Structure formats: C-alpha cells, structure tokens
Amino acid sequence: MAQKPKLYYFNGRGKMESVRWLLGAAGVEFDEEFLETKEQYNKLIEVGSLLFQQVPMVEMDGMKIVQTRAILNYIAAKYNLYGKDMKDRLFIDMYVEGTTDLMLAVIPLPFQQGDAKAKQIDLIKNRAVNRYFPVYEKALQGQDFLVGKQLSIADVQLLEAILMVEEVHNDVLSHFPGLQAFKTRTSEIPTIKKFLQPGSKRKPMPDEKYVATVNKILFS
Structure with missing residues (x-):
C-alpha cells in the first residue's frame, strides 16, 4: 500500500x-x-x-x-485533473495563474494592519470584480467546467478563490450569476463537499x- x-x-x-x-x-x-x-x-x-x-x-x-x-x-x-491534452493544459494554466494572482492578494491580509490592510481589502474587491471574475464568468457560459467537460485544477482553484474573496467581501458575486451557479455546482461534487x-x-x-x-x- x-x-x-x-x-x-x-x-x-x-x-x-x-x-x-x-x-x-x-x-x-x-x-x-x-x-x-x-x-x-x-x-x-x-x-x-x-x-x-x-x-x-x-x-x-x-x-x-x-x-x-x-x-x-x-x-x-x-x-487526472489537468485536462486531456496540451491545449487543455495551456488554458488550465492560464486560468490557474489568474486565480493564484487573486489569492496572493488575500493571503497577506492577516499580516497587515490599519490603513495598509484597508487598502488591500479594497484592492482585492477591485481586482476580483473588474479583472478576474469577469474572465471566469465569460469562460463558464454554456459549460459546467472552465476547460473541457470534466473537473480540473482550474475549477478547484477558482472555487477556493471565490470562497476566499467572499470571506473578505461577502457580496462579491452579486453581479456574476454564472459564478454563483458554478460555486453551488462544484461545492456539491462529493469529494469537494466532503472537504x-x-x-x-x-x-x-x-x-x-x-x-x-x-x-x-x-x-x-
């Protein structure tokens, strides 16, 4: 074993x-x-x-x-969470790098205080709403997953990023119905639901x- x-x-x-x-x-x-x-x-x-x-x-x-x-x-x-071929992996990597950038804006928050922390919180919402989430909203139109027809690391990390940003701004998905549906759908995948x-x-x-x-x- x-x-x-x-x-x-x-x-x-x-x-x-x-x-x-x-x-x-x-x-x-x-x-x-x-x-x-x-x-x-x-x-x-x-x-x-x-x-x-x-x-x-x-x-x-x-x-x-x-x-x-x-x-x-x-x-x-x-x-088997990395697509079926090199083209899938390319798009998965691009989407993952985007959510990584967003999460790296959230990770330092506990180490910040005062005005610096307040500015970082504003920055997180601005980037989520205006730079990153519109990309994922568009990518998910008419499909369940970001790349192909099965779950990939890109989907897992997007859900993680959404939940992280919601802890800072709980209304951040108010203008993103596709991401709201994605969050609900992926949260019910048995392994993720367990996690x-x-x-x-x-x-x-x-x-x-x-x-x-x-x-x-x-x-x-």
Missing part, C-alpha cells in the same frame, strides 16, 4: 492551502507535519529536504517536492497564533 502524501507547512492556509484543496478534490487522504518551531524548519533545511530552503514541501511517491506550482501540477497530472465539511483538513481563516508562528519561524 502506497504511503499517503505528507505535507510540511504551518498550521494554517498560506501557499499550502491550494495543495490541500487539490488533494481533497482528488479524494486523496494525506498527513501533515506542522512547523511550530524554528528548529523544525532549520532541520528540514539541514537534511536537504527543502531544495530552496522554503516551504511548502510535499513528500509523496518517494520524492520531496517543493515550489507550489510544481506540487500542484504534479498532483493535478497524477489524479468543505467541518472537521476536514481545510484550514480556517488565519488567526493571531498562525501569524505569530510564521513570523517567529521565518523572520525572527
């Missing part, structure tokens, strides 16, 4: 959350080792587990895989403890 993938990251969302989402959508069980001390992090570097001295890192299939996009692409290809249930390995919005742990390990 193959070993379950093992994820090395902090006990929170960050760049690892999309990996958790994708494994969840693929119906793959996984283990996690949470970094709680600088000593843990340094040990991973010392033994050569982190190619570029950075997390996230996923241990699976006898490899220690780093760099978020490499991790996601490997999982997507392994579990969205309480008690799953999906992480909540980062709290002060998470921020303090990351700052202590990476910046102290």
